[in-house]
Amino acid sequence: MRRDSPLLLSRRSVLFGTGALVLSFSGRGLAQTVTAPGDETQNFQAVPEPAPDLPGSLKTNPDLDSWIRIAPDGRVTVFTGKAELGQGIRTALLQVAAEELEAPFEALSLVGPDTSASPNEGFTAGSHSVQDSGTAIRNAAAQVRDILIGEAARRWTLPVENLRAEAGAVIAPDGQRATYGELVSAELIEVRAQPNSRLKDPNSFREMGRPRPRIDIPRKVTGGEAYVQDMRPEGMVHGRIVRPPSPGARLVSVDTAGVEAMPGVLKVVRDGSFLGLVAQKEWQAIKAMWALSAAARWEERQTLPDATNLPAVLMAMPREDAEVVREGTPAPGSVKTIEARFTRPYQLHASIGPSCAIGVLENGTTTVWTHSQGVYPLRQAIAEMLRVPPEEVRCVHQEGSGCYGHNAADDVAADAALLAQALPRRPVRVQWMREQEHAWEPFSPGMVTEVRAGLDANGNVTDWTYGVWSNTHNSRPGGAPALLAAQHLATPFPPKPAKVQITKEGNGDRNSNPLYAFPSRDVTWHFLPDMPLRVSALRGLGAYMNVVSIECFMDELAAAADADPVEYRLRHLQDPRARDVVNLAARRFGWRPKMSLPKHHGVGFAFARYKNLAAYCAVAMEVEVEPSSGRVRMVRASTAVDAGEVVNPDGIANQVQGGILQSASWTLYEAVTFDPTRVTSVDWSTYPILRFDALPDTIDVEIIPRPGEAFLGAGECSQGPGGAALANAIMAATGQRIRDLPLTRERIRAAVGEG
Amino acid sequence: MVALTVNGTRHEIEAEPDTPLLYVLRDECHLHGAKYGCGLGQCGACTVIVGGEAVLSCVTPLLLLENKEVTTVEGLGTIEQPGPMQQAFIEEQAAQCGYCIPGMMMRAQALLGRNPAATDGEIRAHMEPNLCRCGTHMRIMAAIRRAGELMQTSGRAASADAPQRAG
Amino acid sequence: MRIARFLIIVVAMGLVGLGGFVAYAWESEIDPIDPPQRTAFDPALVKHGADLAAVGNCNVCHTAPGGKVFAGGLALPTPFGTIYATNITPDPETGIGRWSEEAFVRSMREGVDREGNHLYPAFPYDHFTRVTDEDNRALYAYLMTREPVRAETPANELPFPIDQRMVLAGWKLLFFDEGVYEADTAQSQTWNRGAYLAEGLGHCGACHSPRNALGAVRTDAHYAGGESEGWTAYALNADSPAPIPWDVDALTHYLHTGWETRHGVARGPMAPVTQNLGVLPDTEARAIATYVASVMREPTPEKRQRAEALLAAETAHPPGVQVQSAGSQTAPVLPADAQRGAAIYAAACSSCHDAGRPLPYGGLRLDHSTAMYGPTPANPINVILNGLPAPEGERGPIMPGFAGSLDDGQIVDLLAYLRSTFSDRPPWEDPGPLVARLREAGVEAGVYALDSGSAAPANPSKQETTW
DSSP states (O other): OGGGOHHHHHTEEEEEOSSSEEEEEOSOOTTOOSOOGGGSGGGTTTSOOSOTTSSGGGGTOOBGGGTEEEOTTSOEEEEOSOOOSSSOHHHHHHHHHHHHHTOOGGGEEEEOOBTTTSOOOOOSOTTOIIIIIIHHHHHHHHHHHHHHHHHHHHHHTOOGGGOEEETTEEEOTTSOEEEHHHHOOHHHHOSBOOSOOOOOOGGGOSSTTSOOOOTTHHHHHTTOSOSGGGOOOTTOEEEEEEOOSSTTOEEEEEOOHHHHTSTTEEEEEEETTEEEEEESSHHHHHHHHHHHHHHEEEEOOOOOOOGGGHHHHHHHSOOEEEEEEEEEOOOSOEEEEEEEEEEEOOBOOOOSSOOEEEEEEETTEEEEEEOOSOHHHHHHHHHHHHTSOGGGEEEEEOOOSOOOBSOTHHHHHHHHHHHHHHSTTSOEEEEOOHHHHHHHSOBBOOEEEEEEEEEETTSOEEEEEEEEEEOOSOOOSOOGGGSHHHHHSSSOOOOOOOOOOOOSSOSTTTTOSOSSOOSEEEEEEEEOOOOSSOBOOBTTTTHHHHHHHHHHHHHHHHHHTTOOHHHHHHHTOOOHHHHHHHHHHHHHHTOOTTOOOOTTEEEEEEEEEGGGTSOEEEEEEEEEEETTTTEEEEEEEEEEEEOBSOSOHHHHHHHHHHHHHHHHHHHHTOOOOBOSSSBOOOSTTTSOOOOGGGOOSEEEEEEOOOTTSOBOOOTTSSHHHHHHHHHHHHHHHHSOOOOBSSOOHHHHHHHHOOO | OEEEEETTEEEEEOSOTTOBHHHIIIIISOOOSSOOSOSSSSSOTTEEEETTEEEEGGGOBGGGOTTOEEEOGGGGOOSSSOOHHHHHHHHTTOOSSOTTHHHHHHHHHHHHHHOTTOOHHHHHHHHTTOOOSSOOHHHHHHHHHHHHHHHHHHHHHHHHHHHHHHO | OHHHHHHHHHHHHHHHHHHHHHHHHOOOOOOOOOOOOGGGSOHHHHHHHHHHHHHHTHHHHSBOTTSOTTOBOOEEEETTEEEEOOOOSOOTTTSSTTOOHHHHHHHHHHOBOTTSOBOOTTSOHHHHTTSOHHHHHHHHHHHHTSOOOOOOOOOOBOOTTTTOTHHHHHHHHHHOOOOOOOOOTTSOHHHHHHHHHHHTTTOTHHHHSOBOTTSOBOGGGTTSOEEETTEEEOOOSTTOOOSSOOOHHHHHHHHHHSEETTTEEOOTTHHHHHHHHHTSOHHHHHHHHHHHHHHHOSOOHHHHHHHHHHHHHHHTSOTTTTOBTTBSSOOOOOOTTOOHHHHHIIIIIHHHHTSOOOTTTSOOOGGGOHHHHSSSSHHHHHHHHHOBOOOTTSOOOOBOOOTTTOOHHHHHHHHHHHHHHHOSSOOOSOOHHHHHHHHHHGGGGTOBOOOOSSOOOOOTTOBOOOO
């Protein structure tokens, strides 16, 4: 058996301590993490790391039993601080645990995130879930498995080397068998994790690397209670909030008497400009909300920037310049300089299901069921808002509609917590209305990028200068001031000013440093501290816009060099894994220099390594553009991904395909609109997104297997390359480069020029 | 009081007659398959079937439904015995967050109920009103195609069975 | 019935003398040419032609659903049978690639194709005959520089003797008034520009004037209202049923953007017309509006009074007053003793239509809706059944259709309530059969998505699905 290979055993030493079994392994750290929870910008300095020498999230939670517990009947509970957001993480984490623990997948269940039960892993963000939680669970599972083997060895007085674990039991050479349930005791795994684990050889995997069907899907397609929106705790009532008509508005007066008399209305709550109500039934709550909205008088102010000229507004804002990277010296022989500016408006997360939470105040504790990405930071923020100690707040994760980053999940949790205070012991379910979700979620900020490069006589880059103008893409953890309701209270928590920070994984500057091997580079984040519109993290933070800018510009450079876009990229790429995905995507697509295509068709290519340290992704896409209308139809796309060690390949393919279509929607259609006072994109009529008629015929995804390599987060790897490949294909189809997103029909038609 | 049939079960609903079917299903029948997405009839998350047609339950008041037959995703099968549409979505793993999926399934069911051999073009045109934000569209398309195949196979099986039962 | 009458006319023609008629009807073939090079045309002329083609709405008929623009193939149902729009791309075999400019001008002016065949007046040459040679040259330049698309036009499905094109010569003899538009020197330049566009390329009368039994536009009932694809095209003359009378500004806005705040959103076959006009400078829309407003004339004192009353009622509930991000809808108020139609309106319609959210995204106050005052309920039926589908990737109004949730009887009750509540007109004659027919027609009934945020035309070939 490979798992008992002499090589492994010879490197291993087993130490018996007092009472507890402590194992230590040297060398063979097969899939050690390349990142830590705290590396993710949104978790930066937010999660304490008491054990920085341990892999993954063991850094933050080093005790084995905070990850894995085994009941006497052999049932295994795995704990995670990472939330299911539709990315399939629960299935993947259980696959990891089942693999290393040598337990049947079916015997495992997953708990968390829950501030009363699961480890604190900060936010579920930045494609870190498998990297952080997966790495922690994998190592914890391996260590628990070996502890149980050690326990069996102790009981049977046999050398551990002679024992093996299989299907939830330890087995001796003579066939003697002890289940984990028989072997386990609480003290046994109440131990601190070790830096190194005896991880399984990828060749012996039976669970990881296999496309296991997701555990959550059957419930979701049969009408089971799958989301916080579907929960119905005993005695539940329905809350709704009347939000101000505009960001600068203040509630002057409201006559609540009429609404209080409406059928089913239990309570109207007003605190400053925070206005809400609770009713028996949901439809009663909605009708009461409309009536309350009509009864409220607001004072509005013009606080929003000039939407018609947004790029100029952004570039004229006060700013702090932060150096992202400055290295190398320009190569000699530059014969020409090319530059370009790209712009992107504010964009939305735009969940299909408006945000929802259930709050209940019982026995002095406020419990909130929430689809927040970070239950621990949320608990902190709500406690601060309620002015109670954090121990009096519990946040339990329950799935919601996909959030794609920091949407209104935390805000609605705060709303539910506030309304719950007014009606103790009654669980209050609050769901935002469509208009509220569109107008009040934190937006992804508008951005401008400028890029300049020198080319030598062969068309190679001699120097590279890049700047990105942007707000922060992250307003958490922000405590109470980050919660919308808290900003509206009579004693408000005003929003905190944002500070520029250059971090390993980036923020607005994420992926602003290209992976290409240029002789010199100078990358600056022109950080904009003023936030006239509330902003925070949308999938990928600045990566989408930075990758689109860089990859569109690479095509412009290739054109100036009279080179094929794929060859031109390969010329400047040294990282062999990057070259592999570029070559593979091109091969799958059937990419050829100067491909012959039907009229008005075009092909585009793009590549990026997410955050320059997570998954590699290359996308090739063909589009057709109808010049008379400017309408774009995607025809087909081919994608190659290197996500390191793969847990669930089908899950990665699903995420990558989804990312391409989501970023196609951003690229072609999406812009938050506003007048000087109000946000005016408040529904799908005014903020259109991709529908079925724009679908390509195929999107194929090939994942390069990298057994034994570290996990590389893949959940957000395709948005940048997907959007850029689409933009490049449109350029190829029309001959016109449009540098202002979104690439609407109107802009394309104007650029093409009828006639 | 309005009487309607949901998934074959007759309900006498005590609710205000302007209550949208969505809230009747969720609050009165405790069926959570239909989801609130916009309340404006713009996204399709609340789609159910009324008398064979896909209907947006968020804009369909109870008073229109006297004696009508409503089918929700719960009526297509159970987690133990999924129906062809559910089976197809599971087999194709056609969900990311999955919030839009019950609405997708019900709209697709209305089409395949009429024509299980619908072409890709017909499926796309028919699914146009329903929005997905995760970008699961390609798998949703695949699942609908597969559901059509499953229905045709089981349809043939059923019609092959029928004479035997009759005999 | 109509066909029988047609046969009588054909027999009557026989009396005129077959020989003489054939001599009259015969048109010569114009020699084919080699398709001209793109470079043969002045780009400015091509651009001018593009604008004119937009006025002519050419793309809408000459593009099949899902097909290439101008490649033809769209089935046009007529009372006489189905006629297929032809391929007007410069494909030499299946399109107009071998047409000389002379042949093109003749087709526009006389309704005769290059080979000398008479064309069916589904191609509105009764209007296009007014187009100047100069503009025809520009249109020709535009069409001949489009992408040639090989697409065979399906054969028309017409009964004998209507399938005999020679018959059309008789039709022309009776109904066709050939000749370029002649300016009315008593009118302004803008008015004349508008009249030229509306009567010529714009062919407004093709839908907005009634037709006789032989499908000819009735010159005695100019703009008195007609129909198109299952929709009523409302009268544009003094009989305009609009409760808030149109004026030049309102018409201009409507034609240019596809909506107007007190008249509603263009839907049905009018939606693509406004989308096409939207790509032109609004001076063209204003010219057409100037002309059409003059045909409508100043509203009568009664109409003016009615409009003032409606506008006064509006101040109690002006558009936009409730619009907040907290809600673009309003709580329905259901009277306890409401009739079924009233109850349906309150429960299903009022939360948007009474919310005061401004157009184009909000629901129109129905007392402002021309449809409530119209001679037939076809348009409200189509909108109730199919709604306003979402335009692809563009901002635009969306209204859900109620075909699945309202049965015919419920729609009839709702229509009765709407008519009696939101207009001062007598009830529509039993709309039941029309509801059933339009439900049957479904998407065939010309349901077009309309975008509003951009002036771009939707893919004209794309008739959106119903909701």
